[in-house]
Amino acid sequence: MSPRRIAVVGASAAGLAAAEALRRFGWTGTLTLVGDEPHPPYDRPPLSKQLLQGAWQPDKLHLRAADQLDTLALDLRLGTRATGLDTATRTLTLDDGEQLACDGVIVATGVAARTLPEAAGLGGVLTLRTLEDALALKERLSGTDRRLVVVGNGVLGCEAAAVARELGHQVTLVGREALPMARTVGPQIGELLAAEHQEHGVQLRTAAVDGFEADGDGPARHVTAVRLAGGTRLPADTVLVAIGSEPAVGWLRGDPGLDTTDGLRCDAYCAAAPGVYAAGDVARWQHPVHGRHLRVEHRMNATEQGMAAARNLLAELEETLPDDGDGALAPAAGRERRPFTPVPYFWSDQYGLKIQAYGVLNGADRSEATVLDPDARKAVALYGRDGQATGILAIGVPPRRTRGLRALIATPAPWEEAREGVRNALA
Amino acid sequence: MNITLDADKCCAAGQCVLIAPDVFDQRDEDGVVVLLDAAPPADQHDMVREAAAICPAAVIQVHE
Ligand SMILES: Cc1cc2nc3c(=O)[nH]c(=O)nc-3n(C[C@H](O)[C@H](O)[C@H](O)COP(=O)(O)OP(=O)(O)OC[C@H]3O[C@@H](n4cnc5c(N)ncnc54)[C@H](O)[C@@H]3O)c2cc1C
Ligand code: SF4
Numbered sequence: 247m248s249p250r251r252i253a254v255v256g257a258s259a260a261g262l263a264a265a266e267a268l269r270r271f272g273w274t275g276t277l278t279l280v281g282d283e284p285h286p287p288y289d290r291p292p293l294s295k296q297l298l299q300g301a302w303q304p305d306k307l308h309l310r311a312a313d314q315l316d317t318l319a320l321d322l323r324l325g326t327r328a329t330g331l332d333t334a335t336r337t338l339t340l341d342d343g344e345q346l347a348c349d350g351v352i353v354a355t356g357v358a359a360r361t362l363p364e365a366a367g368l369g370g371v372l373t374l375r376t377l378e379d380a381l382a383l384k385e386r387l388s389g390t391d392r393r394l395v396v397v398g399n400g401v402l403g404c405e406a407a408a409v410a411r412e413l414g415h416q417v418t419l420v421g422r423e424a425l426p427m428a429r430t431v432g433p434q435i436g437e438l439l440a441a442e443h444q445e446h447g448v449q450l451r452t453a454a455v456d457g458f459e460a461d462g463d464g465p466a467r468h469v470t471a472v473r474l475a476g477g478t479r480l481p482a483d484t485v486l487v488a489i490g491s492e493p494a495v496g497w498l499r500g501d502p503g504l505d506t507t508d509g510l511r512c513d514a515y516c517a518a519a520p521g522v523y524a525a526g527d528v529a530r531w532q533h534p535v536h537g538r539h540l541r542v543e544h545r546m547n548a549t550e551q552g553m554a555a556a557r558n559l560l561a562e563l564e565e566t567l568p569d570d571g572d573g574a575l576a577p578a579a580g581r582e583r584r585p586f587t588p589v590p591y592f593w594s595d596q597y598g599l600k601i602q603a604y605g606v607l608n609g610a611d612r613s614e615a616t617v618l619d620p621d622a623r624k625a626v627a628l629y630g631r632d633g634q635a636t637g638i639l640a641i642g643v644p645p646r647r648t649r650g651l652r653a654l655i656a657t658p659a660p661w662e663e664a665r666e667g668v669r670n671a672l673a
Numbered sequence: 674m675n676i677t678l679d680a681d682k683c684c685a686a687g688q689c690v691l692i693a694p695d696v697f698d699q700r701d702e703d704g705v706v707v708l709l710d711a712a713p714p715a716d717q718h719d720m721v722r723e724a725a726a727i728c729p730a731a732v733i734q735v736h737e
Contacts, residue, residue, distance in 0.1 A: 259729075266726055289731065291684065306682070309731045545729045546686060553726065593684055600685065600704070645685035645704025652691075 250275035250567070250574035251321075252559070253338050253346055255328045256354035256494075257281025259289065259545060260526025262309055263552030264352045269318050271560050271581070275574030278346060279320045280338075282327040285377060286315060291545050293380035294405040295595055299412065300384070304377060328355075333503040333519040349567060349574075350559045353498070353510055353524040354552060357491035357543060362397070364457045369468035371458065371485045374402060386484045387413055394418070395472045395482040397455050399426045401594050403488035404439065408596040411446045418449040418480050420472070426450070431601075431627065431639060432613035438623040438641060439596070446597060453478065458485070491543065493528045509541045514585040516555040521566075523559050525551035534585045535657060536606055536636065544592040554586040589656050599623055602648045605637035605655040614665070616672060618643075626651065628661075628668055635664030674718050675736045676711050682730045689728055693720040697733075706732060 252268055254261045257279050265279050281287075288307040296302035315322070323340065330339040331351060338346045359373035372383050383406070386392065392415045396403045399421030407419045423429055425436025426443060440450060453474035460467050472480045495506040503519045505511035509530035512518045516531050524531070526548035530541040542551075561583040563575055594601045607613075607629045615627035624642035628635050636658045640648040654667040676696070685704030689697040696717055698707045713721055718737075725733040 263726065270722070270726070291729075546688065546727075549727050549729055591686060591688070593686060595684075602685075644701060645687055646699045646701055648704075649687040649690065649699070 250571045251278060251346060251348050252276070252350040252352070253278040253280060253348045254352045254354060255280045255331075255338070256356055256526070256528070257283065257287050257322075257324060258354065258356055258526070259287065259309065259548035260354035260356070260528075260552040261352070262287040263549040264354055264525055264556045265318055265320060267553040267556035268560065271557055272576035272578045273560060273574065274576055275349070275571060277318065277320055278323060278348075280323045280326050280328050280340065282325065282341075283376065284325045286310070286312075286322075286324065288377060289545075290375070293377065294374060294402055295409065297377075297380050298384050298387070298406065298409045304381070307377065327497070329497050330500050331498055331504075331522070333501050333522050336521050348521075349571060350521045350563055351523070352552070352555050352559060353518065353522065353528060354526045354548075354555075355494035355497070356527040356548075357493050359487075360490050360492050361487050362455065362489070365485075365487055367467065368458060368460055369462075369466070370483065371469050371487060373487050374406060375491070383484070383486060387415060390414055391416065392483045393481055394484050394486065395420060395480050396486045396488060397472065398488035398490070399423060399450075400488060400490065401427055401430070403486065404443070404596055405594060406486055406488065407443060407448050408446065411443075411448055412597070416449075417447070418451055418482075419443060420451045420453060420455065420474065420480070422452070422454055424452040430607055431603075432610070432615065432629070434613070434615035434617065435625060435627050435639060435641060438617070438620065438625060441620075442597060442599060442623050451478070451480070491527070493530075493541070495528060511539065514587075515558045515583050516551060516586050517558065517562070521559070521562065523555035525555040529555075531586060533587065533606075535587050538609075540590075540606065540608075542590050544590055546591040547588060550588050551586060554584070554588075557581075558583045558586075589652060599642055600645060601639065601641045602643075602645060603637060603639035604648075604652040605629070605658075606631075607637040607639065610636065612661070616668065618672065626668060626672060628655075628664055630661045630664070633661055634658040635661050638664075638668070674713060674721065676708060676713070676721060676725075677734045677736065678706060678708055679732050679734070680705055683732045684730045686729050689724040689733060692724040692727065693717060696721055697724060
């Protein structure tokens, strides 16, 4: 009989959290961690911050030291891509052709950066998701006074623009929305961010990108400018395309039992099929408190959901494996499946400003900001949907104080009640 | 149990404080983690392990 095995696919924040939790919660069988990047798990948020800035070297990004990984006794497959999953038999296929029979699978393959079709094969046009991406961008920003055009004014584009300005380059931030991050944070916070970027010398443009202009032929073809709809031409040495991401679910599409529309669809327990769970940026699960499917691309969620998926998978296996899986599952008290009901959290750092948000901002039908100090870009904003307050954001506020606001939306509260709570907290 | 911090990696998420408020706190000015008890009593150990696992910046090292 083949040994009992759980496979975690995706060796980054969510996959690592899941693997650690599986061990912590009692899995003593084989634990396979498959990741298509060559690196052991590393952290992405610093890529657009400390690493790009030059403050940190790549080795500081490792999420665990080698000896910490060793204690997990992993069957670690780095530089290996999963190419298919048959949920009926729980068989995982790898790109070297190997097939692994699994008792459980946790999908933690994250997302990949979207790009523009016109960028294909064009030198100087980059995206930012991996360590290699960040090092390539850093290399291009190593000279002085380069012209960088950032396409996309979401959080990633804003952070990269801020660092590039601090490094002394000419930066233009282009978005289809007039205000930076406005789709997430709303117009009032968007205005504060626009003012902050402008004060630091970033040029803001509102337009769709029509295409690129280039010099040279073949592999030497290199971007020289970005053309905007309406005819404007922005000369550029380097272009960063930061227009969002696509869930890495292509490898799962062959299985009829899985819904891979905008991520891997899961139930409230993060289960996509019997014995198959998902966590992190790739997972779209039913949040029982918010009453809808959410997919959260935040660092904190990757860890929390990785742990939740691990706990719930083990609880399922305890019920379904014969004889505790031949000893692969150590006995533990109180193992039970629990719905995953986090209060999402995200942060962003731009210049010296910290933005922190708790709860759900996406899909809000209203938002209201209280600007405490426009020049210091200090504000608190509340976000809501269907009459309930679901999220809160603070910018330029000491983090310890911001944490105190979390309780106001930890469970969605009537809008007026939450507004009152914000007023009292700020009084 | 003995706890050490890589505090310069801390992104001030405050999740450790939410989980183990007797062991962790944050500095007022910038939210960076502060260790209140480097060798906490046994009833805190599970919470400390949870905080170390959940910290989004791999700041908290637990030595047992
Ligand atoms: C530059 C940058 C800055 C960020 N800043 C912040 C921030 O300030 N705050 C915040 O809250 N969040 C931030 N984030 C988001 C945060 O990093 C993500 O939410 C987090 O990395 C998600 O972790 P994950 O493990 O779910 O997915 P990922 O980190 O995307 O990891 C998935 C892994 O799976 C691998 N993989 C994919 N397909 C396969 C396959 N078929 N087989 C094997 N392996 C596969 C991928 O290569 C990758 O290594 C940032 C992200 C980036 C890119
Ligand atoms: S959870 Fe980690 S990053 Fe957040 S405050 Fe604590 S130590 Fe810092």
